[in-house]
């Protein structure tokens with residue numbers, strides 16, 4: 001068997017066209033049980049042993065557990081990324097030759113948590129730019145709108161606006177006050193082409209980094225909602241950090257304005273870079289100096305936003321209980 005594994009099937013031309021038109025597609029029954037079990041085992045390990053960053057991200061929002069870069073410390077997640085079928089799908093979807101892994105993110109909402117994921121575009125706060133970027137969202141539990149299935153604004157990846165990045169914990173450091181305010185979509189849903197799916201474990205969402213998306217809290221009393229997002233980049237992507245974009249706390253050699261390079265963003269296709277992979281032989285921790293730098297940036301950003309009249313509380317959105325249908 002060769003790795004990364006080949007998916008159960010290729011994406012059809014119609015699915016790729018739909019991704020280009022709508023900015024999101026849902027593929028039913030895409031993931032074999034063995035890969036799903038591997039991811040679930042890794043995610044459960046991550047839930048029980050959160051990183052410092054994850055604890056920081058999850059501190060303000062009761063019942064909403066988030067963490068990133070799990071693959072740096074959890075073998076099952078790393079193996080799913082290096083050996084699973086995901087990189088080949090990303091390659092086909094993006095039409096790319098080279099595929100690099102950008103990062104993973106865990107999103108878990110406990111039953112009864114009312115914490116939404118505010119509407120946002122991912123690319124507005126990512127430290128990369130390019131056309132060939134996509135995310136896969138992999139639920140480990142059955143999801144509906146009631147227990148926090150994702151919602152998308154169809155076609156919004158083609159809108160000209162770049163919206164202020166509103167994260168679930170309202171992190172000031174990634175809010176760029178020069179960007180547009182996100183409209184209060186749920187206050188006037190009839191104005192938007194909203195789309196969502198009921199999903200089962202094994203289904204996968206593939207979406208463009210500019211497609212507006214978000215989710216309600218988990219109104220179910222019994223059903224936890226666990227998901228892992230995997231982010232991929234292709235040939236044209238460059239490293240474009242800024243004080244108002246998500247910091248990367250792991251080692252890499254990408255020059256500003258240049259292609260992604262190094263072990264934080266490992267190359268998976270057309271083949272692995274042995275030097276990058278060797279660096280992941282042992283679990284890796286984020287660099288403490290970079291973490292402290294991020295905390296200071298965040299404090300400075302909160303002051304800057306207040307002084308410039310952007311109060312992060314004013315950016316809160318209408319998210320009541322989901323309406324069915």
Ligand SMILES: O=C(O)CCC(=O)C(=O)O
Nearest residue numbers: 107117122137215227229
């Ligand atoms: O799971 C969620 O509620 C949020 C997912 C998300 O925003 C993402 O994967 O980019």
